[in-house]
Each structure stands twice: as structure tokens, then as C-alpha cells.
Amino acid sequence: MSCSADQTANPAPLGLLGFGMTTVLLNLHNAGLYELNSMILAMGIFYGGIAQVFAGLMEWKKGNTFGTVAFTSYGLFWLALVALLVLPRMGLAEPTSTGGMVAFFILWGLFTAALFAGTLAMNLATQVVFGSLVILFGLLAVGDALGDPTITRIAGWEGLFCGLSAxxxxxxxxxxxxxxxxxxxxGEKNAA
Structure with missing residues (x-):
């Protein structure tokens, strides 16, 4: 029985682009540069959502637990966020309360902080993506909790940095x- 080397492509760039480009577009809105619109929602469903889930499944095939959990989870995050915004408009659910959105962002921030701890064994670029995402979730939670549009705009600019880093x-x-x-x-770690 012969074992051949893994010849499959690296799925991480697909997942990072799905995350990064969608994050940039949403945070242009959070920064106050334009309204929440169908372009952001479509990116949230297809590139931020579905493409990242695909990337996560490809990471599973490669045996990468971190990539599987990160990309699949954030892909489903985008799908959930779009549903939170669209379902009430369609009359299919009540709008999420401010407290509910704060809890949503806090939980995602805690999850991201745990993944950030895992990135400390990875390259600097990955650490920057996850570290800035922890900050973004924190700012979004505080902005919603206080109802302060200034904090949300700051989150938008920080989110642009996060998305561009991805x-x-x-x-x-x-x-x-x-x-x-x-x-x-x-910023690769030196090989030991």
C-alpha cells in the first residue's frame, strides 16, 4: 500500500479572502461610509458564508483542525448575521434586542480569543487577523451595549484593518x- 503526498491546494486563502473582503465591506458601513445594503448581505451569504464553509471543509480534508473550526465557524457566523438582519424584515422573526446582539458579539469575541491563543504558534499575519478580530467583536459589543454610534464607527475603522489584514x-x-x-x-516562526 503506497501513500502519496497531499497534492490538494491550500484552502486558507479562499477562507481568508471570504472573511476579509466581507469584513471590509460590512465595516465600510459600520464606519458610516454607506448604508447596509444588498451587496453586503449577498457577500455575507455567498463569500463570507458559503465560501468559508467550503474552505473549512477543505481544511478538514487536509487534517487541519484549526482551519476547519475557524473557517467553518466564521462562515456560519456570516450566515447567522445575515439571518439576524433579514428574518425580521421578512416578517419571519422578531428583531434581535440590543442585549441579544451584545451577547452575540461577546460570545463570538470569546470564541475568537480562544482561537487567537492558538495563533500564537502560527505566523504573525494570522495573529494580526485574529487579534484584531477580538478587538472588533469587543468594540461592536460595547457600541451596541452603550448605543454609541461613535464606538460603532471606531469599530468600523478597526474592522477595515482586520479585513485588510486577512x-x-x-x-x-x-x-x-x-x-x-x-x-x-x-512573519513565519523560525523553524526549530
Missing amino acids: IYAALAQVLNEVYGRTVLPL
Whole structure:
């Protein structure tokens, strides 16, 4: 019985781009630059949601538990967030209370903080993505709890940083693989 090397592609760039691009678009809204609209909701369903779930399943196939849990969870986060926004508009559910959204963001922030602890064994780019996401969830929770649009706008700008850092990490992986060398550094840990 022969074992062949894994020839499947790295699914992380797909998951990071789905997360990053959707995060950037939503946080342009949070920063006050435009209204919540169908473009953001569509990205939340398809690229932030479904594409990340696909990436998580591909990470499972590669045996990467961290990637499986992260991408599948955040893909389902985006689908849940869109449902929280759309179901009440369709008359299918009552709108979520402020306290409910605060709890939603706190729980996702705690989950992300646990994953951030796992990134400490990974490259710096991944640490930046998860660390800035912990901060984003905290700001969103505080902004909702206080009903303070200024904090939500600050969260929007911080969310732009988070999303752009994920896009950078994704494109760095793609370009580094294509060129077979470090084109965009990820801040890799030194090999022991």
C-alpha cells in the first residue's frame, strides 16, 4: 500500500479572502461610509458564508483542525448575521434586542480569543487577523451595549484593518506559492 503526498491546494486563502473582503465591506458601513445594503448581505451569504464553509471543509480534508473550526465557524457566523438582519424584515422573526446582539458579539469575541491563543504558534499575519478580530467583536459589543454610534464607527475603522489584514494574509499565501519564494512576508516562526 503506497501513500502519496497531499497534492490538494491550500484552502486558507479562499477562507481568508471570504472573511476579509466581507469584513471590509460590512465595516465600510459600520464606519458610516454607506448604508447596509444588498451587496453586503449577498457577500455575507455567498463569500463570507458559503465560501468559508467550503474552505473549512477543505481544511478538514487536509487534517487541519484549526482551519476547519475557524473557517467553518466564521462562515456560519456570516450566515447567522445575515439571518439576524433579514428574518425580521421578512416578517419571519422578531428583531434581535440590543442585549441579544451584545451577547452575540461577546460570545463570538470569546470564541475568537480562544482561537487567537492558538495563533500564537502560527505566523504573525494570522495573529494580526485574529487579534484584531477580538478587538472588533469587543468594540461592536460595547457600541451596541452603550448605543454609541461613535464606538460603532471606531469599530468600523478597526474592522477595515482586520479585513485588510486577512486579505493580505490570503494574497501573500497565493503569491508566495505561485512564485515559490517569499513575495509578501507572513512573519513565519523560525523553524526549530
